[in-house]
Amino acid sequence: MKIHEYQARQLLAAYGIPVPPGKVARSTEEAVRIADEIGLPVVIKAQVLVGGRGKAGGVKLARTTEEVREAANKILTLTIKDIPVEAVLVVKAVEIRKEYYLSVTVDRANKKAVCIVSASGGVDIEELAVKEPEKILKHYIDPLQGPDQKSLRKFLSAAFSKDLLDQAVEATGNLYRLLIDKDCSLVEINPYAQIDETTLIAADAKINFDDNGLPKHAEVEAMRTAEEYSREEIEAKEAGLSFVSLEGDIGCIVNGAGLAMATMDLIKLFGGQPANFLDVGGSSSPQKVLTALQILTRNKNLKAILINIFGGITRCDDIAKGILIAREQIDLPVPLVIRLIGTNEKEGRALLEQAGLEAASEMTAAVKKVLERAKAGV
Amino acid sequence: MGILIDSNTKVLVQGITGRDGSFHAASMLEYGTNVVGGVTPGKGGQEVHGRPVFDTVADAVDAAGADCSVIFVPARFATAALREAADSGIGLIVCITEGVPVLEMLGNYHYIREKGVRLIGPNCPGLINPGESKVGIMPGHIHKPGGIGVISRSGTLTYEVVYNLTLKELGQSTCIGIGGDPVIGTGYIDLLELFESDPDTKGVVIIGEIGGEEEEQAAEYIKKSVSKPVVAFISGRTAPPGKRMGHAGAIISGGKGTAEAKVKAFQEAGVPVADRPDQIPELMKEKLGS
Numbered sequence: 022m023k024i025h026e027y028q029a030r031q032l033l034a035a036y037g038i039p040v041p042p043g044k045v046a047r048s049t050e051e052a053v054r055i056a057d058e059i060g061l062p063v064v065i066k067a068q069v070l071v072g073g074r075g076k077a078g079g080v081k082l083a084r085t086t087e088e089v090r091e092a093a094n095k096i097l098t099l100t101i102k103d104i105p106v107e108a109v110l111v112v113k114a115v116e117i118r119k120e121y122y123l124s125v126t127v128d129r130a131n132k133k134a135v136c137i138v139s140a141s142g143g144v145d146i147e148e149l150a151v152k153e154p155e156k157i158l159k160h161y162i163d164p165l166q167g168p169d170q171k172s173l174r175k176f177l178s179a180a181f182s183k184d185l186l187d188q189a190v191e192a193t194g195n196l197y198r199l200l201i202d203k204d205c206s207l208v209e210i211n212p213y214a215q216i217d218e219t220t221l222i223a224a225d226a227k228i229n230f231d232d233n234g235l236p237k238h239a240e241v242e243a244m245r246t247a248e249e250y251s252r253e254e255i256e257a258k259e260a261g262l263s264f265v266s267l268e269g270d271i272g273c274i275v276n277g278a279g280l281a282m283a284t285m286d287l288i289k290l291f292g293g294q295p296a297n298f299l300d301v302g303g304s305s306s307p308q309k310v311l312t313a314l315q316i317l318t319r320n321k322n323l324k325a326i327l328i329n330i331f332g333g334i335t336r337c338d339d340i341a342k343g344i345l346i347a348r349e350q351i352d353l354p355v356p357l358v359i360r361l362i363g364t365n366e367k368e369g370r371a372l373l374e375q376a377g378l379e380a381a382s383e384m385t386a387a388v389k390k391v392l393e394r395a396k397a398g399v
Numbered sequence: 400m401g402i403l404i405d406s407n408t409k410v411l412v413q414g415i416t417g418r419d420g421s422f423h424a425a426s427m428l429e430y431g432t433n434v435v436g437g438v439t440p441g442k443g444g445q446e447v448h449g450r451p452v453f454d455t456v457a458d459a460v461d462a463a464g465a466d467c468s469v470i471f472v473p474a475r476f477a478t479a480a481l482r483e484a485a486d487s488g489i490g491l492i493v494c495i496t497e498g499v500p501v502l503e504m505l506g507n508y509h510y511i512r513e514k515g516v517r518l519i520g521p522n523c524p525g526l527i528n529p530g531e532s533k534v535g536i537m538p539g540h541i542h543k544p545g546g547i548g549v550i551s552r553s554g555t556l557t558y559e560v561v562y563n564l565t566l567k568e569l570g571q572s573t574c575i576g577i578g579g580d581p582v583i584g585t586g587y588i589d590l591l592e593l594f595e596s597d598p599d600t601k602g603v604v605i606i607g608e609i610g611g612e613e614e615e616q617a618a619e620y621i622k623k624s625v626s627k628p629v630v631a632f633i634s635g636r637t638a639p640p641g642k643r644m645g646h647a648g649a650i651i652s653g654g655k656g657t658a659e660a661k662v663k664a665f666q667e668a669g670v671p672v673a674d675r676p677d678q679i680p681e682l683m684k685e686k687l688g689s
Contacts, residue, residue, distance in 0.1 A: 279634050289636065
């Protein structure tokens with residue numbers, strides 16, 4: 022899960038990391054009021070979860086009240102990568118002498134937490150990582166022991182001067198504590214800005230959370246922003262389905278994430294385009310199949326639906342029951358192709374046959390068939 | 400036959416009184432797995448499917464001599480269950496549980512490894528030596544004893560591949576689902592090493608997916624250290640970047656973990672990559688014949 026910069030700033034501040042004064046505004050008037058309160062000049066920053074907002078015109082400096090009004094007005098009517106901007110962060114403009122990069126995250130290959138630092142922070146950090154990887158420094162943290170102060174200090178001294186080192190060491194310790202406390206997958210400060218001889222502040226902040234950790238942290242879940250997921254994705258999540266909408270026209274309902282991806286790939290291989298990823302999960306109840314079909318059929322581009330089930334924990338008869346219930350409750354606007362195999366296959370097929378439906382047993386054949394029927398429209 | 404387990408492996412089910420634990424304990428017993436008991440704190444002294452339930456893993460090891468534990472407890476109890484199993488002297492832990500937070504797994508990984516214990520999973524279907532023992536949740540009947548080792552990050556996609564292998568008379572030595580999470584106990588390389596030295600295994604199928612760089616590392620290892628034929632399949636060629644495709648580990652981020660990079664790495668290591676699951680048996684037969 023991702024959160025906005027203004028939310029990430031609050032978390033950093035709560036963990037003792039200095040941030041410039043600022044507040045979130047949802048209207049131009051509110052932005053003007055906040056600028057008045059914290060004092061000019063200010064920076065107005067669009068609060069959207071996608072990257073590249075600066076290049077899209079979503080970050081502006083304002084020196085006068087009139088400029089604040091103009092900038093807020095403009096940014097609040099922007100749409101960045103299809104996402105309408107609904108809030109801006111109004112933050113005190115600070116003079117930055119030098120930009121550092123500081124983050125802690127999980128290194129899945131080494132199975133350790135890793136602190137990443139660079140003395141060349143700022144917007145082009147990803148480019149730097151490719152072009153001059155030696156300027157990006159990494160320090161691994163033993164997950165059983167936590168950070169070792171002495172070696173952390175030595176590591177950070179490669180990027181920070183003596184006057185800044187104490188702050189950087191303390192901030193890194195705090196970032197690690199935040200990472201662990203809240204089950205984050207990334208805590209990033211970029212730029213980590215030096216504003217005078219001896220002071221570092223977090224001039225921007227990004228925090229991502231491990232979805233598996235969310236059940237432990239109601240206060241994190243409460244920060245969820247609707248824009249990260251479509252209405253359908255949220256509805257699917259509530260029903261226990263894993264769903265991602267895509268741009269094609271062949272709907273898929275599959276059990277298991279790996280098989281669901283392989284089904285999408287096969288559709289593409291035979292010249293079609295999948296409309297979605299949908300994993301009904303294990304031990305699927307008939308209700309899940311109904312919800313899945315309801316979500317899929319709302320897609321106006323849809324030309325056909327493929328249900329691909331390899332029963333393990335999932336039982337084929339449960340799936341068949343779900344299909345039959347769905348046929349009674351919703352009017353399927355497009356052709357439906359079913360592939361059923363595995364646990365309780367015989368029972369599932371019998372149920373479908375009684376209703377005049379047939380099911381394929383091979384995946385390749387089923388994918389070819391759904392593409393033919395999408396073309397024919399019947 | 401095969402690696403890690405055999406018909407003598409004495410299996411313990413952590414969470415045996417729960418819905419999933421009980422269901423799959425029955426299914427494992429039916430397959431012929433030597434399930435010697437289960438563990439549910441506070442329910443020691445009861446029986447499930449005629450097998451004793453213990454309060455702790457240590458009790459179960461003492462009384463029933465278990466040497467492998469399979470974990471079905473809910474995600475919030477998984478870390479406690481994993482560490483208890485690691486402390487008990489058991490040699491192999493298989494964690495089926497889905498949804499364990501990554502940062503907990505970082506600690507668990509090192510904790511378990513320091514005790515010299517092997518962990519498969521979490522968020523995996525387990526492993527099976529066809530005809531001998533099944534420690535997991537896969538449908539047993541699609542498997543057939545034989546000489547192909549299968550390593551997969553997926554669940555149902557593994558069944559799809561195994562079904563196709565069996566259909567074409569390619570039986571399996573051991574099939575292992577290593578799990579779809581970013582941090583797992585045992586990876587491709589550990590298992591490739593075991594399959595390479597297992598006389599019963601003639602060839603290996605690797606089923607990978609988008610996310611991480613484990614497939615690329617496996618390809619590198621195969622190039623240097625595996626003499627047996629390997630065939631691969633990668634799912635997620637059509638997955639968009641930045642979106643988690645069901646599995647916590649299946650996400651393309653920062654330009655890393657794409658299907659193209661993985662396919663290329665395998666091809667460069669001389670490992671043919673199938674476009675479809677039903678092409679795998681054919682590719683394997685070609686490799687075995689050469």
